[in-house]
Amino acid sequence: xxxxxxxxxxxxxxxxxxxxxxxxxxxxxxxxxxxxxxxxxxxxxxxxxxxxxxxxxxxxxxxxxxxxxxxxxxxxxxxxxxxxxxxxxxxxxxxxxxxxxxxxxxxxxxxxxxxxxxxxxxxxxxxxxxxxxxxxxxxxxxxxxxxxxxxxxx
Numbered sequence: 001x002x003x004x005x006x007x008x009x010x011x012x013x014x015x016x017x018x019x020x021x022x023x024x025x026x027x028x029x030x031x032x033x034x035x036x037x038x039x040x041x042x043x044x045x046x047x048x049x050x051x052x053x054x055x056x057x058x059x060x061x062x063x064x065x066x067x068x069x070x071x072x073x074x075x076x077x078x079x080x081x082x083x084x085x086x087x088x089x090x091x092x093x094x095x096x097x098x099x100x101x102x103x104x105x106x107x108x109x110x111x112x113x114x115x116x117x118x119x120x121x122x123x124x125x126x127x128x129x130x131x132x133x134x135x136x137x138x139x140x141x142x143x144x145x146x147x148x149x150x151x152x153x154x
Contacts, residue, residue, distance in 0.1 A: 015067050022070070022113050023106040024062050024148065026055070026099070054092050058099035061086055065152040070116040072124075088154075103148040110139060110146060 015021065051057040064086055090096045105113065114135060121128055135151060 011063060011067060015071060019070070021063055022066055022109045024059070024066060025104055026059060026102040027104065054090060054095035055099040057088070057090065058096055058103060061088060061100065061154070062103045062148050062152070065148070066113065069152070070113060071120060097154065100154045101147065101149055104146050105148055107143065107146050
């Protein structure tokens with residue numbers, strides 16, 4: 001009998017509810033994606049997401065970047081210590097890029113994103129090696145540069 005392999009779930013309840021996706025929003029119609037989103041994959045397998053709406057796909061990529069940075073995705077081997085690229089294949093790259101550039105974090109959540117990253121790395125015995133983990137220290141309290149692209153470039 002074949003043994004069922006465990007599934008990895010993106011966007012666990014803690015990320016969706018307690019963290020509230022760090023308030024990620026976009027400018028324009030439909031400010032948030034339709035949540036809750038549940039994406040499951042087998043362990044040690046790449047995640048493939050197919051979506052026909054570039055706005056929704058950009059929002060999902062933003063959520064994946066935030067979850068990876070703040071919580072990691074242990075089951076599929078994405079450590080929280082460093083950034084990793086997310087490959088997006090689309091027949092509408094201009095629409096995707098435009099949609100990603102419309103994603104923002106509330107200014108009061110930016111410090112929490114980076115604080116959570118540092119705490120998670122420390123709890124897992126890791127070590128912060130780059131200055132990107134302290135970008136929140138370079139922003140003033142009323143800084144208007146809250147576009148997600150400023151922290152997680154696309």
